[in-house]
Amino acid sequence: MKGAELLMNRPDHHHHVRRVVLPSGKTIEVVYFENEPTGAAPRPLSTPSLPAPDDTPDLHLCGTCDSELVYPVTWDEAGATHWEVTLRCPNCEWSGTGVYEQHVVEKFDEELDRGTEALVRDLKRLMQANMEDEIERFVTALDGDHVLPEDF
Numbered sequence: 001m002k003g004a005e006l007l008m009n010r011p012d013h014h015h016h017v018r019r020v021v022l023p024s025g026k027t028i029e030v031v032y033f034e035n036e037p038t039g040a041a042p043r044p045l046s047t048p049s050l051p052a053p054d055d056t057p058d059l060h061l062c063g064t065c066d067s068e069l070v071y072p073v074t075w076d077e078a079g080a081t082h083w084e085v086t087l088r089c090p091n092c093e094w095s096g097t098g099v100y101e102q103h104v105v106e107k108f109d110e111e112l113d114r115g116t117e118a119l120v121r122d123l124k125r126l127m128q129a130n131m132e133d134e135i136e137r138f139v140t141a142l143d144g145d146h147v148l149p150e151d152f
């Protein structure tokens with residue numbers, strides 16, 4: 001494919017046109033310009049040059065079980081703009097290490113913040129429940145004379 005493109009590119013031409021016949025029978029013309037680096041495959045003009053804004057991978061999503069609870073086990077700086085992150089999914093026990101760009105990790109961090117807020121709410125409820133449990137046990141122990149003055 002690349003060889004054919006090179007044959008079609010002539011130094012005295014700034015661009016060349018390729019006709020593409022669609023399955024419907026319609027013919028479109030795709031214009032290739034020669035401002036691409038040598039050897040690079042020409043791109044159709046309709047290809048957007050900027051990536052979509054939401055193409056950042058979601059690290060909190062598990063690729064194995066679709067859980068949204070993937071969290072970082074460790075993360076270390078990997079150069080000035082990248083992070084090496086070890087991830088773990090608590091749902092299916094998937095675990096993996098990858099090097100991710102700063103903005104990917106930042107997005108993950110924001111997602112974790114949202115998750116942490118929910119977690120802290122749960123934890124507070126849980127702590128309250130645990131304390132009530134503790135108090136009940138303590139009261140039961142008092143009632144049963146299991147707590148002696150020497151314990152204090």
Ligand SMILES: [Zn+2]
Binds near residue numbers: 090
């Ligand atoms: Zn999983």
